[in-house]
Amino acid sequence: MATGRTHRPATRSRGIPEATVARLPLYLRALTALSERSVPTVSSEELAAAAGVNSAKLRKDFSYLGSYGTRGVGYDVEYLVYQISRELGLTQDWPVVIVGIGNLGAALANYGGFASRGFRVAALIDADPGMAGKPVAGIPVQHTDELEKIIQDDGVSIGVIATPAGAAQQVCDRLVAAGVTSILNFAPTVLNVPEGVDVRKVDLSIELQILAFHEQRKAGEEAAADAGVVPPAVARKQRPSADQGPDGDVPAVMPA
Amino acid sequence: MATGRTHRPATRSRGIPEATVARLPLYLRALTALSERSVPTVSSEELAAAAGVNSAKLRKDFSYLGSYGTRGVGYDVEYLVYQISRELGLTQDWPVVIVGIGNLGAALANYGGFASRGFRVAALIDADPGMAGKPVAGIPVQHTDELEKIIQDDGVSIGVIATPAGAAQQVCDRLVAAGVTSILNFAPTVLNVPEGVDVRKVDLSIELQILAFHEQRKAGEEAAADAGVVPPAVARKQRPSADQGPDGDVPAVMPA
DNA sequence: CCATCTTTGTGCACGCGTTCACAAAGACAT
């Protein structure tokens, strides 16, 4: 997985397990596709295959929402789409602000999946005065100074941070102070937020590193007996002769 | 968290738990920051705070790698940076191809965090012939026709898919057929891959939906007794009068 | 060399999530 929840143990809201909540959007997407093809009903087996999960898991997930299936038949597609949408809160309109309009911010602003799910881009915000007024995805970029006003006027409760790592915490603090209680963070930093604020993070670099780990393992298994990969005991305490290339955790996601 | 592993149960490679692997990049980032400030050693408590995790968890994570700490003192920063880098396979060079150079693909190509961690963008690939030759992040975009040749010539084993959902599976199949065994997928689709291929997905829309769920719950708890939120038993079997807005799962991440 | 103090490494228990496997429910045919 690309991210993970930060802070806030495992909320277990109203009895619906966190793991189940994370899968509901997946089911919703599969169901929407079926709905478009005018498929009236679907069995747990079919739907599970489409969503890429185990059918028993899917049935248990749905059981947390209620008894929405019909034994011997399956689930009514339209009805289930509605129930899941309602459960996820997608039947209402969620204004969202995106802070940091670089490459990634622009990609997010253009992302079609937002509007189609009840999310509305209320504003694009960037610290660069030169960006102000310039339209991205048909929406004019506004300067950071307007942040508080926008959030309060539009009743925004969800913010997306797509700034460089250095600016993220500061932006986060301002968002929270202005009333935002849910944050999606693309900057490679750990955000500190007060109790009651949800943070989810998406970190491209971390995802790649996890893939690299498994890739290395695969390669290592093939060449099992080559030249003693992983020497038994790398002489402790010797410094690694820091020459693994010029690192430096350059966070630069984009010049926001 | 923004994504989750797909297929492949919980590999448990060489005894290192998957959950631990997912946190190693986090520790590495915190350690790199300390290294830059020339901090020689760090305690589990300090490092855990910097990485945003529990100190006991951190110590247990490190114990899977070996006994790299010194009781009464803490961990040697440089040494730990090296050990984690090696464990994650970041001491070697990983050529990566990015397929689908729209807004997101361009954002990824410009992402500094890649190069700084041993990842090298070997090629940018797009299906639009008009893009061919045009430089993005200093690298000329190549046409999809070149895909197989590039992968084989450069020995690429990691591919990033940033195309629209409709093209993702097809691109995936070609990547796998050409020899790629790890895929980072940004397209909102479930990818089918053969045994032995790792897929990680990052889905912006899913992240927002999860946030919306919690946001709705928070709002619902405040207005606890308003107008009977969540009616006890919504008359079963009645169709939801499909007017939740013009949905359609528009996947369009970018025009690749 | 001994005592004290700090911090690691880990045994243990607990809880969440997953999966199996089956009984109950209902559709459908006769």
Place this chain on the structure above:
DNA sequence: ATGTCTTTGTGAACGCGTGCACAAAGATGG
């Protein structure tokens, strides 16, 4: 109405991940 057949919903077992709490290790000072 009755029987058969399909598919749901869930009880129960299991395994992974987390966090507590403490013993062992080693540094440091006298």
